[in-house]
Structures are given as structure tokens and as C-alpha cells.
Amino acid sequence: MSTGLLDPGAIRPTVLARSNPVTKLAVATLLAVVLLLSVDVVTAGTAVLLEVLALPLVGLGMGGLLRRSAVLLVAAVPVAVLTVLVGVDSGAVLLDAGPLSISTGSLESGAAVGLRVVAIALPGVVLLATTDPTDLGDALAQVLRLSPRFVLAALAAFRVVDVLAEEWQQLGLARRARGLGGDGLLAGVRDLAGRVFVLLVIAVRRAAVLATAMEARGFGAGEGQGADRTWARPSRLRASDAVVVAGGVLLAATATAAGVLAGTWQLLLT
Amino acid sequence: MSTTSKSSASTTAEPPARRAGVIATAVAALAVVVVAILLWRGVAADPDNGSVAGPLVGVMTLVLGALALVGWRTAPRRSWRVVDIVVAAVLGVALGLVFTVWNLGWSPLSNALEFFPPVKGLFVGVWLLGGVVGGLVVRKPGAAVFVEVVAAVVSALIGNQWGFATVWYGLLQGLGAEVVLAVLLYRQWGAVAAVGAGIGAGVVVGVLDTTLYYPEFSAGLKLVYGASAVVSGIVIAGLGGWALTRALARTGALAPLASGRNAQRV
Numbered sequence: 054m055s056t057g058l059l060d061p062g063a064i065r066p067t068v069l070a071r072s073n074p075v076t077k078l079a080v081a082t083l084l085a086v087v088l089l090l091s092v093d094v095v096t097a098g099t100a101v102l103l104e105v106l107a108l109p110l111v112g113l114g115m116g117g118l119l120r121r122s123a124v125l126l127v128a129a130v131p132v133a134v135l136t137v138l139v140g141v142d143s144g145a146v147l148l149d150a151g152p153l154s155i156s157t158g159s160l161e162s163g164a165a166v167g168l169r170v171v172a173i174a175l176p177g178v179v180l181l182a183t184t185d186p187t188d189l190g191d192a193l194a195q196v197l198r199l200s201p202r203f204v205l206a207a208l209a210a211f212r213v214v215d216v217l218a219e220e221w222q223q224l225g226l227a228r229r230a231r232g233l234g235g236d237g238l239l240a241g242v243r244d245l246a247g248r249v250f251v252l253l254v255i256a257v258r259r260a261a262v263l264a265t266a267m268e269a270r271g272f273g274a275g276e277g278q279g280a281d282r283t284w285a286r287p288s289r290l291r292a293s294d295a296v297v298v299a300g301g302v303l304l305a306a307t308a309t310a311a312g313v314l315a316g317t318w319q320l321l322l323t
Numbered sequence: 324m325s326t327t328s329k330s331s332a333s334t335t336a337e338p339p340a341r342r343a344g345v346i347a348t349a350v351a352a353l354a355v356v357v358v359a360i361l362l363w364r365g366v367a368a369d370p371d372n373g374s375v376a377g378p379l380v381g382v383m384t385l386v387l388g389a390l391a392l393v394g395w396r397t398a399p400r401r402s403w404r405v406v407d408i409v410v411a412a413v414l415g416v417a418l419g420l421v422f423t424v425w426n427l428g429w430s431p432l433s434n435a436l437e438f439f440p441p442v443k444g445l446f447v448g449v450w451l452l453g454g455v456v457g458g459l460v461v462r463k464p465g466a467a468v469f470v471e472v473v474a475a476v477v478s479a480l481i482g483n484q485w486g487f488a489t490v491w492y493g494l495l496q497g498l499g500a501e502v503v504l505a506v507l508l509y510r511q512w513g514a515v516a517a518v519g520a521g522i523g524a525g526v527v528v529g530v531l532d533t534t535l536y537y538p539e540f541s542a543g544l545k546l547v548y549g550a551s552a553v554v555s556g557i558v559i560a561g562l563g564g565w566a567l568t569r570a571l572a573r574t575g576a577l578a579p580l581a582s583g584r585n586a587q588r589v
Contacts, residue, residue, distance in 0.1 A: 081487035092538045121482060128484035132536045140539035162539035170536060177486025181479055189476075202408055207473050210412035214477060217417055221424075246563075249421050250570060253414065257460075257576040260413035264406040264579075273405040321538065 068293050070112030070183040074192040076294040077184060080301035081177040087305040088173050091319055094161060096312030097168035103304050104175050111179045121182045125174050133167025140166075172308075176301075186211050191288040201282055202273060209267065213259060220255055224248045348396060355388030387502060394505035398464045406579045411461045415470040418453045419477025425449045426483045441544050444529065444551035448559025451524035453493070454500030455517050455564030460571065462581040464501075464509055467520065471497030492531060499527035500560075512582065517565035518557050525556025 064070050069077075088100055108118060140159040148155040190208040194201045228244060267273070312318030359381050367377025429446065457470025475493020483489060500520035507516050529549030533540065537548060568582065577583030 078487055078490070082491065085488055085491070089535065124482070124484040136537065136539045139544060140537075141541050159539070166536065166539055173535070174484065174486050174488060177479075177488050178482075178484070179486075181486050182482065184480070186480055189480075202403070202405075203412075203469060206405075206408040206412040207415070207476070210409065210416045210473065211477070211480075213413055213416055214420065214481075217420055221420060245424075250567060252417050252420070253456075253567065253571060254574050254576050256413045256417035257410055257571065260410040261406060261576075261579050263413065264409035267409060268405045273408075321534070 064183050065112040065114075067110055067112035069110045069180070069297060072294050072297045073196060073288060073290055074184050074189040075196045076290065076297050077180040079298060081180055083298075083301050084176050084305055085173045087309060088169055090321055091309075091312060091317075092162065092165050092169060092321065093312050093317035093319065094165045094168060095315040095317045096308050097165055097172045099311040100172035100304065100308035101168050101175065103307060104172065107300070107304070108179065112183055113179060117182060118179065121178055122175060125171050125178060128174065129167045129170040132170055133163045135163075136166045137163035187286070188288065191284065191286050195284060195288040196290060205272070206267075209263065210260070213256070213263075216259075217252060217256060221248065221252055224251055348392060351395070352388075352392055355385065355392065359384040359388065387506065391502045391505035394508040395464055398505075398509035400581070401464055403463050403465075407461050407463055407466075410580060411457055411463075411466055411470050412473055414457060414460060415453060415473025416477050418456065418470065419474040419481070421452070422450055422474055422478035423481050423483070426478060441540070441547035442551050444532070444548045445555045447528050447532070447552050448521070448525070448555035448563065450492075451496055451500070451521060451528065451556050451560035452564050452567070454497045454524050455520045455560045456567055457497075458500055458504045458520055459512055459517060459564065459568040460577060460580060460582050462509070462512060464505065467501040467504060468494065468497035471500070471524075488535075492528070495527050495531060496524045499523035499525070514562065514565045517568070518561035521556035521559075521561025521564065522553055523556075524560055525553035528552050528556070 084100070088097060108122075111118070113121065137155055137159050140162050146154060146156045147160070187208065190204050190211075193199045194204040225248060228248065233244065233247065309318060362384050363377050363381025365377075366380045367374065451471075453471035453474040454467040458467035460466075461470070472490065472493045475489045475496075478493075479486060479489040485492070500523050503519040503523040504511075504516060507519065526549070529552035532552065533545045533548055537545065540548070571577055572583050575583070
């Protein structure tokens with residue numbers, strides 16, 4: 054699918070990039086769940102290190118990789134700083150300013166939380182960057198056996214992304230030309246709400262037409278009556294997908310083992 | 324999503340489809356029990372007041388889950404027509420774009436709130452709109468989950484700072500709204516249902532965020548964060564989503580859907 058907003062850009066066909074989208078989803082989920090179990094510097098740090106080492110395998114160019122992963126810091130740094138400042142204190146207190154305080158304990162947990170956020174998000178962000186929406190849809194319907202009607206309708210709707218994004222720009226310009234909106238937070242919020250509303254009206258109208266067109270071409274016919282659906286693009290798991298999953302398991306196991314060996318790994322809520 | 328297997332169970336009286344519906348319900352019931360046990364044990368592990376809160380949370384989850392399953396099985400007009408599915412999908416895509424705009428706007432806004440961080444939860448409501456608006460507009464079992472997931476997938480595919488995690492967030496936030504609509508037996512679609520769905524989604528996002536991003540906050544700060552997420556769910560997602568749906572119905576755009584049928588003005 055060659056849409057502007059969803060275009061993944063140039064991708065080298067590595068094993069990881071060509072693996073089934075469901076495999077990528079499984080690896081990202083596995084890493085997320087395993088890393089969620091504990092908040093500690095060693096586990097999260099090891100995971101981030103291994104993930105960075107594995108980045109060349111993803112198949113993204115240097116530019117794409119940097120652009121995609123830079124946003125992670127936007128999420129991780131504020132969370133880490135926050136935890137340092139207002140998180141639970143322990144150890145020697147380094148700075149005390151009313152509700153905000155820095156201690157060795159909160160410094161460590163800040164680093165742990167920040168690293169953990171990066172470790173959980175990084176695989177998802179870079180793996181998603183090499184995933185084509187059409188391949189994802191095919192995999193969800195054929196490998197995960199989600200209802201084809203819903204998956205295909207969602208895929209059809211994805212084609213509307215660029216149209217709606219363009220409408221969004223147009224709406225902004227049109228409102229501007231009419232003198233709507235303005236400066237300041239309140240005016241900004243009101244302007245945003247107005248644009249969201251009109252966008253939704255356009256979207257629903259377009260969807261009703263799309264539904265009629267799809268139904269006219271037989272979409273949804275014979276559903277639930279045992280009619281067999283055939284697929285233009287078969288999506289199945291290959292041996293290389295097992296290798297990718299094994300890599301993910303190995304990464305998660307190594308990170309957890311490092312944390313356990315260092316004695317910092319502690320199950321959440323215990 | 325097991326929605327189709329269940330919806331086809333109600334339209335056609337075929338044994339395979341019906342069996343699929345029963346299996347789906349059994350799986351969902353099992354999932355409720357597992358989640359309840361996990362929550363029970365998880366909360367009970369808290370040394371301060373876990374011995375009281377643990378059983379309370381566990382039993383509440385069980386009761387809510389059971390009520391939601393009853394609502395799910397007894398929902399009126401459960402089958403999805405093509406127009407329902409496509410409108411829900413496109414609505415999800417449109418809201419996914421709104422999510423994307425909000426993803427970009429989130430950082431400066433939350434940085435401005437750095438002086439009292441737990442209040443950041445007040446802004447999560449925009450990401451919960453999918454569940455509420457989807458549920459209210461399409462009025463089918465599963466609509467809240469479907470719309471929220473599609474929106475989350477669009478937001479993730481365009482590229483945000485959370486990657487695949489967005490999809491799971493979307494699924495769970497949608498479920499939070501869905502459970503409330505199911506408990507109301509899929510027969511209430513007014514402001515109360517909208518606010519309830521907003522609360523459901525707000526609770527989910529509060530729990531997820533405090534587990535993932537703020538695990539080292541004190542229990543008090545976590546509560547403040549959760550409460551502000553719920554308030555955001557009530558005001559932005561609940562009341563905002565309800566007003567949005569009503570305004571949408573007034574334009575006549577929802578005429579092909581259940582929600583547009585009684586909103587026609589002469």
C-alpha cells in the first residue's frame with residue numbers, strides 16, 4: 054500500500070523485516086510483558102543494550118531508524134525526570150525542595166523507569182516501521198484468524214487516512230479563512246474540537262458511501278453461512294518466523310537473567 | 324475480536340456458528356476469572372491495605388465481568404451489517420488521526436504541567452474518545468473495542484513514541500468502555516452510558532500508566548494520577564464523546580445507523 058502517511062519508506066529485506074507481522078507483534082508483546090514484570094536498571098539496561106545491538110537487523114536505513122527512535126526519548130526522558138523528582142525516596146537524600154526531592158534511590162528508579170520505557174517501546178516502534186498495513190491485515194485475518202469482515206473493512210478504511218489527513222489540513226485553512234480559531238489555549242481547544250467534529254462528519258459520510266460500494270461488490274455476502282473465503286495474498290508463518298521469535302525469547306531471557314544475577318530483579322508488586 | 328462469530332450466531336441458527344458463540348463466551352468467562360484472580364493477588368500483595376483491597380478488587384472484577392457477559396449475550400440486534408463495520412472502521416481511522424494530533428500536542432502540554440505531574444492524567448481523555456464515540460454511534464456489541472483498536476493501530480502505524488504498545492493500550496481502553504456498555508445491556512446510549520464508558524476507559528488507562536510509566540510513585544500520587552485519568556475520561560471522553568455523537572446525529576450523517584434513526588428531525 055503506497056499511502057503517504059503510512060508509507061514505511063525504504064526497507065532492506067532482512068529476515069526481521071520480512072517476518073510475518075503477527076511474529077513482530079508477538080515479539081514486541083513478549084518483550085513488553087517480560088520487561089513489565091520488574092523495575093530495575095540492570096534488566097532494562099541489558100534489554101536496551103541488546104535491542105540497540107539488534108537494530109541493524111531491522112532493515113531500516115540510518116535516517117529512518119533515527120527518526121523513528123528519537124521520539125522514544127520524548128516519552129522516556131520526562132518520565133525518568135519525574136520519577137527522580139517525585140518518586141519514592143530511599144538512600145541518601147541529595148536535594149530536598151519541598152515536595153520535590155532527589156535521593157540516590159529515586160535517581161536509580163528514575164533511570165530504571167526511563168530505560169524500561171525505552172526497552173518496551175523500541176522493538177515495537179522499529180518493528181512497526183517495517184510493517185505494511187496490508188500485510189498486517191492479511192496476517193491478522195489469516196494467521197490470527199480474526200474476523201475477515203472486520204479486518205478487511207479496517208484495511209479499506211486505512212486507505213482513507215491520507216484523504217482525511219488532507220481534509221484535516223483543508224479544514225484548518227478554511228477555518229482560518231473564515232476567521233475562526235485564534236490564539237490562546239482556550240481558542241485553540243475550541244478550534245481543535247470544531248475541526249474534529251467536521252472531520253468526523255466527513256468520515257462518517259464517506260464511510261456510508263464506501264459501505265454501499267463494498268456491498269455492491271459482494272463484500273459481506275455469504276458471511277457466516279460457511280462460504281469459504283480465498284485470499285489474494287496468502288499470509289503464513291515460515292521457519293524464519295520461529296527464528297525471530299526465538300531471538301525475542303533469548304533477548305528477554307538474557308535481560309531477565311542479568312537482572313536476577315545482579316540481584317536487582319524484583320517482581321512487580323511484591 | 325470474536326464479535327463476528329458471536330454476531331453470526333444470532334443471525335443464522337446454524338449449529339457451527341452457535342457453537343462458536345458459546346465457545347467465545349466460555350473463553351471470555353475464563354478470561355474474566357483469570358484477570359480477577361491476578362488483580363486480587365496483585366492488589367493483595369500491597370503491604371499497606373492489600374488485605375482489604377485485594378478481595379474487594381477481585382470480587383468487583385468478577386461481578387462486573389459476569390454482568391458484562393450477560394449484557395454481551397443478551398444484546399439486542401447483535402449482528403453487524405456491512406455499513407456498521409465500515410462506518411466503525413472509518414470512524415476509527417478518523418479518530419486515529421485525532422490521536423496522532425494529540426500525540427504531538429501531548430509533549431508540550433505535559434511539560435507545562437511538570438510542576439504537578441500526576442495531573443497529567445487530565446489530558447488522556449482524548450485517547451479514550453474512540454471507545455465512547457464508537458460505542459454510542461454504532462451501538463453494537465464490540466463497537467467500542469473495534470473503533471478504539473482501529474484508532475490505536477492508525478496512530479501506531481503513522482508512527483508515535485509507543486509503537487505496538489499503542490495497540491494493546493487501545494484494546495484495553497476499548498474494553499474498559501465496552502464493559503460498561505455491556506453492563507448496561509447495550510440498551511442505554513445517553514449521557515449516563517457515555518460517562519460510564521468514559522470512567523471504564525479512564526480506570527484502565529490509569530492502571531496501565533501507573534504500572535508502565537510511574538511504578539515508583541507513592542500510592543497517593545498513583546491514586547491522584549488514576550483519579551485525574553478518570554476525571555478526564557468523564558469530561559473529555561464521556562461528556563465530550565456524548566456531545567460529539569449527538570451533534571453528529573443532528574447533521575444526519577448517522578442516518579444509516581441505529582444511533583441516527585431516532586435523531587431525525589423533520
